Amino acid sequence: MQVNLYDVIDALENNIEGNEWYYYIPAQKIIGRNSDGFYGEGIAKELPMKDVIALPDHRAVNDYGNMERFIEYEVKGEAQEWLRNSIRGRGAFRRFRGTLERFLLTEDWYDYLFECHRNTAIDWCEQNGIVYTEEEPEEPEDDYYDEDEGYEEEPQPAPRQTIVRTEPLRVVQVTEQNLLNVVFPAAKFAVFLGRLTGRKIKEDTDLAEEHLREALDDGKAVYAVSDRGRFVAYCVLSLSRSGITVEELYTVENFRRRTAATLLLKKAEELAEEEEVPGVRFLILPQNTEMTAFLAANGYRTLKHIEIVKDTGTDQKITVGDSEYYSF
Numbered sequence: 100m101q102v103n104l105y106d107v108i109d110a111l112e113n114n115i116e117g118n119e120w121y122y123y124i125p126a127q128k129i130i131g132r133n134s135d136g137f138y139g140e141g142i143a144k145e146l147p148m149k150d151v152i153a154l155p156d157h158r159a160v161n162d163y164g165n166m167e168r169f170i171e172y173e174v175k176g177e178a179q180e181w182l183r184n185s186i187r188g189r190g191a192f193r194r195f196r197g198t199l200e201r202f203l204l205t206e207d208w209y210d211y212l213f214e215c216h217r218n219t220a221i222d223w224c225e226q227n228g229i230v231y232t233e234e235e236p237e238e239p240e241d242d243y244y245d246e247d248e249g250y251e252e253e254p255q256p257a258p259r260q261t262i263v264r265t266e267p268l269r270v271v272q273v274t275e276q277n278l279l280n281v282v283f284p285a286a287k288f289a290v291f292l293g294r295l296t297g298r299k300i301k302e303d304t305d306l307a308e309e310h311l312r313e314a315l316d317d318g319k320a321v322y323a324v325s326d327r328g329r330f331v332a333y334c335v336l337s338l339s340r341s342g343i344t345v346e347e348l349y350t351v352e353n354f355r356r357r358t359a360a361t362l363l364l365k366k367a368e369e370l371a372e373e374e375e376v377p378g379v380r381f382l383i384l385p386q387n388t389e390m391t392a393f394l395a396a397n398g399y400r401t402l403k404h405i406e407i408v409k410d411t412g413t414d415q416k417i418t419v420g421d422s423e424y425y426s427f
Contacts, residue, residue: 102232107220108213111220116157119156126142129154155219166191169182173211182198225277268362271325272321274315278321283307285308286306289303314335319335321333322363332362334363338376339376340376364379386417
């Protein structure tokens, strides 16, 4: 699934009571819904609800809260006090706009509000497993006007301009809603583990999806790193009184050494601190030297315990202390 982020933002900015906005999965576009039903170009009034995903409503967008945060964190001095008073009681939005004009803050407010709506739109995309692009409509150029001839040309619809904007990678919790976006890296991870252990494993997205659903059903936490809604790394965590155990952590090849794995590591450490458990530990194969090097670079150099089983017939060996073992 894919969407133009500016279409989502436009819907959020036109969020009024009595009107709802949805993402229509078959057409991959934003559509509206009112008391008469769904509407949009080529859209039937009645649609199966399984084919649509609701956008945040005006309560979730919460522009009153955005006003409060703008006043507290973006404005200082006399203007801040005036704005605080302006949003009390009925008519808050009208007084707020008037006060903005008084202190020449209108443009600052709309820039701030756009970023709030943009962040809400990105969160919604990531929570629902929707990859997003950014194609902003260009402002139409002014037509030349001649008093005798009038406008030389009829105004034309503004073409969309692709905006190249550096977007930081973001950590997203994986749920049933966006799980399918992490299936691809999970399937790649299974192939990677097979290669480490000398087994030829076929990339199987169905099996990866089943595995991830089982992890969620077992109460494990799954997090992913999002690049504009596309998940490029993930981890599976389990929590116990002894700490957070990272059972899986994998980054797709093109995003290695681009902080994705570090973001997931930091997330695991934050969870350990929040849950007040001893710390984070990793379960990894000894031949996964890339991961051991990454962990060592982040201060993970203590080997707490090793798991030993009977000879499995492999010829790969490692040495721990004075003993030599076969690696699985």
